[in-house]
Structure formats: structure tokens, C-alpha cells
Amino acid sequence: MSELLRGGPDALVKATEELDRVVGRERLVTEGDIPNLPYIEAIVKETTRLHPVTPLLSPRISREDASVDSYDIPAGTLVFANVWAIGRDPAVWGPGTMPTSSGRRGSSGAAWT
Helix, strand or coil: CHHHHHHCCCHHHHHHHHHHHHCCCCCCCCHHHHHHCHHHHHHHHHHHHHCCCCCECCCEECCCCEEECCEEECCCCEECCEHHHHHCCHHHHCCCCCCCCCCCCCCCCHHHC
């Protein structure tokens, strides 16, 4: 998350201002505050997209023959979903969505500034 907050010059300032405005400095954040913290929620979601808790989901066994893109998967095949790769796939997220890219979201946190 700190990677995303360092990405844009105003990212940390904007997150801090949102937190101060919604929660203040006299109490801790509660679950009820989350709907009122869209900027911080976006930072958390982007963090989990780029850095999932586990890179691979639990393995599954295909129940029937299937085709995914150019891959044929026979029934009974052990299949893993690579969440890390999906979260960084420009075909899914569009060009310029990686922390090192040069598009609209070229630097981490730039999308939220």
C-alpha cells in the first residue's frame, strides 16, 4: 500500500485529508466509515489487485472438457487460477494500468490524484 501512496505526489495527502474529514483524529476508523472513504477504499482495492494475498487460488479439477482461449482442458485436469497474473494483465485492466507503465495510471497512486 505504501508503494501506491508514494506513487503520486498528492496521494498520501489526499488519503489523509479524506480520513481526517470522515473520521477525525479523536477516534479509530470503524467498519461503518468505509462507505464514506472511497479514495482509501480504492487504494486498498488497487493494493490487493497488484499484491494478492496468494498468487494462486486453490486448485480445482475440471469436471468436463473445456476450452479457454487457445487451451483445451480435458475433464479431470488439475487447474490453478493465477490471480497475480490476472491482476496485472493489460488485456483485462487496459493499457497503462501497471505501476511502471506510462499511461493514465503510469505511476502508482496517480489514478487517485
